[in-house]
Amino acid sequence: xxxxEPHKPNLDDYLLDNAYDEMFAGPDQLRSHYQVLMEQxxxxxxxxxxxxxxxxxxxxxxxxxxxxxxxxxxxxEKIFPYDLLPRMITAAEWCVVEKGLTQRITxxxxxxxxxxxxxxxxxxxxxxxxxVYSCKQFRRHMIGLQxxxxxxxxxxxxxxxxxxxxxxxxxxxxxxxxxxxxxxLTNRRVMKRIFPQMFRRYNVRPIEQYTQLLLxxxxxxxxxxxxxxxxxxxxxxxxxxxYYEHAYLARQMxxxxxxxxxxxxxxxxxxxxTTSGLRRVDVIYRRVDDDFIDPMSFRGDSMLGVAGLFNAxxxxxxxxxxxxxxxxxxxxxxxxxxxxxIKYYLSEEPVLKNVETYLCARANERSHVLAxxxxxxxxxxxxxxxxxxLIGPQSTQAQREDFARKIEADPRNYIAQPTIQFSRAPxxxxxxxxxxxxxxxxxxxxxxxxxxxxxGLTRVALKKGSLVVNSSQGGGSKDTWVLSx
Amino acid sequence: MLSRVADSLYxxxxxxxxxxxxxxxxxxxxxxxxxxxxxxxxxxxxxxxQALGIPRTTKFxxxxxxxxxxLTFDATMRASVLACIxxxxxxxxxxxxxxxxxxxxRLNSLYLQVTRPEMQSxxxxxxxxxxxEGPTEFLQxxxxxxxxxxGVTDSTMSHGEGWQFIQVGxxxxxxxxxxxxxxxYQTELWTKQDALPDSNEYLEWMGLLRSATAFEAYCxxxxxxxxxxxxxxxxxxxxxxxxxxxxxxDAMQHALEAVQDVSGGTRSxxxxxxxxxxxxxxxxxxxxxIMSGDVVMYLREIQMQCREIHNAIYELYVDxxxxxxxxx
Numbered sequence: 001x002x003x004x005e006p007h008k009p010n011l012d013d014y015l016l017d018n019a020y021d022e023m024f025a026g027p028d029q030l031r032s033h034y035q036v037l038m039e040q041x042x043x044x045x046x047x048x049x050x051x052x053x054x055x056x057x058x059x060x061x062x063x064x065x066x067x068x069x070x071x072x073x074x075x076x077e078k079i080f081p082y083d084l085l086p087r088m089i090t091a092a093e094w095c096v097v098e099k100g101l102t103q104r105i106t107x108x109x110x111x112x113x114x115x116x117x118x119x120x121x122x123x124x125x126x127x128x129x130x131x132v133y134s135c136k137q138f139r140r141h142m143i144g145l146q147x148x149x150x151x152x153x154x155x156x157x158x159x160x161x162x163x164x165x166x167x168x169x170x171x172x173x174x175x176x177x178x179x180x181x182x183x184x185l186t187n188r189r190v191m192k193r194i195f196p197q198m199f200r201r202y203n204v205r206p207i208e209q210y211t212q213l214l215l216x217x218x219x220x221x222x223x224x225x226x227x228x229x230x231x232x233x234x235x236x237x238x239x240x241x242x243y244y245e246h247a248y249l250a251r252q253m254x255x256x257x258x259x260x261x262x263x264x265x266x267x268x269x270x271x272x273x274t275t276s277g278l279r280r281v282d283v284i285y286r287r288v289d290d291d292f293i294d295p296m297s298f299r300g301d302s303m304l305g306v307a308g309l310f311n312a313x314x315x316x317x318x319x320x321x322x323x324x325x326x327x328x329x330x331x332x333x334x335x336x337x338x339x340x341x342i343k344y345y346l347s348e349e350p351v352l353k354n355v356e357t358y359l360c361a362r363a364n365e366r367s368h369v370l371a372x373x374x375x376x377x378x379x380x381x382x383x384x385x386x387x388x389x390l391i392g393p394q395s396t397q398a399q400r401e402d403f404a405r406k407i408e409a410d411p412r413n414y415i416a417q418p419t420i421q422f423s424r425a426p427x428x429x430x431x432x433x434x435x436x437x438x439x440x441x442x443x444x445x446x447x448x449x450x451x452x453x454x455x456g457l458t459r460v461a462l463k464k465g466s467l468v469v470n471s472s473q474g475g476g477s478k479d480t481w482v483l484s485x
Numbered sequence: 486m487l488s489r490v491a492d493s494l495y496x497x498x499x500x501x502x503x504x505x506x507x508x509x510x511x512x513x514x515x516x517x518x519x520x521x522x523x524x525x526x527x528x529x530x531x532x533x534x535q536a537l538g539i540p541r542t543t544k545f546x547x548x549x550x551x552x553x554x555x556l557t558f559d560a561t562m563r564a565s566v567l568a569c570i571x572x573x574x575x576x577x578x579x580x581x582x583x584x585x586x587x588x589x590x591r592l593n594s595l596y597l598q599v600t601r602p603e604m605q606s607x608x609x610x611x612x613x614x615x616x617x618e619g620p621t622e623f624l625q626x627x628x629x630x631x632x633x634x635x636g637v638t639d640s641t642m643s644h645g646e647g648w649q650f651i652q653v654g655x656x657x658x659x660x661x662x663x664x665x666x667x668x669x670y671q672t673e674l675w676t677k678q679d680a681l682p683d684s685n686e687y688l689e690w691m692g693l694l695r696s697a698t699a700f701e702a703y704c705x706x707x708x709x710x711x712x713x714x715x716x717x718x719x720x721x722x723x724x725x726x727x728x729x730x731x732x733x734x735d736a737m738q739h740a741l742e743a744v745q746d747v748s749g750g751t752r753s754x755x756x757x758x759x760x761x762x763x764x765x766x767x768x769x770x771x772x773x774x775i776m777s778g779d780v781v782m783y784l785r786e787i788q789m790q791c792r793e794i795h796n797a798i799y800e801l802y803v804d805x806x807x808x809x810x811x812x813x
Binding site: 237238247250251256257258259261262264266271272273274275276277278 | 486487488489491578579581582646744747748749802803805807810811
């Protein structure tokens, strides 16, 4: 008979480098909040860990938690990879994150209101006018438009990373249609089922209220005089990579999942086609990009949008969350100005800092970037999801030359940041722990007030040494546990 | 319920019903072919094509297996079993959130079964069709898959508006298919009025009944004496047999009434009128009356009415004009 010996996880491959390590403060110095995790894991027989891992796999598979990878064979669906070890954030750390995000989102929202109305910040020269007006995401259609409660960015997912000293900094603001929140919720559900004891021993703050908060946020933004608003989620359809998430959120909120062809506009009112006739729509949580949402106002070749939607929005008969044109504030070049924006509107020092950023549009910074391409991460300002990036230390000479040409040709379109060793957290490989780079995307809701569920999506670069956490580039995810004390 | 969702559920159901019907027709006829002289093959397969409503451009070229292969595996032919299952699954995928997980899994695994890469290769399809027991096993799997899907649909999905649209689609397809099947057999059935058939004709009529899964049920009512007018009566007018036209139209009408109750309003004058009329025609007819007139015309009239009902459903629930909806 086989006897299951409790065993400590194998740490032979757990080598520390200069990146901040989430679990170890130094060699053999376990951080106190990872103590219980170590104990629990050591007490579990190896076969039991394996069995639980399989149970989790099956759980993900059956729920069809997949995403689509673009640019490969049509319809390549992949299971979203995940890691079994939770990433932990202490109450004190979370307190800073929460405060910093609230501050940042409040300021960015004020910024959007300002640039689409009086433009004070531009007149005062804090943010260069040409930077805003040359941004592809700037929508002149929005100028002078009053949006409900002055909220432009109802839902955001800000990407944070930790520097070598453990400090959280903002890597990217996602103010358009951030995704991934369904993975955050599903990860938690799976983890609770797999590690109930460990979950109980840690006092983990709950996140399950997210969908209800989201619904409340959307409801609070309904046009005036619509006390029982009809809220819908607008999805591009089954071929979109995040369709699973759209369907999941609609189901969890109990709202209708619609596509562009389900909606019609008449006299600047939006309706959805139902078997009982047309039904008025009041709030649209849209997961379709600006460009595609209304073929009459934006891209004429869009098949995903609703003709006349923008006019209905201008007329105040329907609310869109997020508003149009929010992308101007998460432009990667504008990012460099966010600390100044926070100071300008709130007269406060930013709680969460930025990563040092060079704008290729500025001649002296551009020459510095071009001279140090092998040490930098270069990003195209309009791209997301890890596309259009150069990671200097891992690039070839040819790639660097290619990027240098692109930067010279269109400097406004590129920014560069020093390569940052963002923090590493333990991941389970076989029966051992190995460190992998992680980031954190908390989700911020902004309706009648700002609310953030304690947690977020921890994305992990599962490939050894890789710094790219995007799911489209071989990244995975982990459950994120914010501890109550 | 969103109109698009109703549309997808309706077509998902129709396509599956069609896949099942085509599969059974092929299975029955391949089986009957074993007992018949080569000379009648031509007539048989032309009739199969007619019963499936396949355009005259597709012809029987003398090779039954080639034809069956085409009707089963040719995804470019819209009426093939494979194309129907792909279309049903695609419709289900668009409304994945509206159907139960069990339904999705059942349909998806049927789809994976018929689209396995080796199924696509001609060689395998050929081998499959020419092995000793013929393609029977494969065809049986498809029929079982569809039956299981219908079972989980009934037992795992709420019998609300969506489920009712599934019923409408299923019985609409079944009613049209049965009417077309009877029409294709008309020369055999009603040109000769002799009392007792010879052995070949006996097989043909048994084939007709089995194409509608009706042989056993028929025997329970009329015994194994196969008489043309009884067969017609059974497949047209039997109130209890689920593949008879009358049963299908009753069930469809029932589902339409349920849909109307849920979606509310008195908007459906026209739809209620034309579907009620068809139902009454079948409920209050006798086979003698029908046979005293032109049977083929009668069957075509039913098919036309089915199309009219389909159009009325779309006009009312799916493709309605915005102006009319705003006025109403």
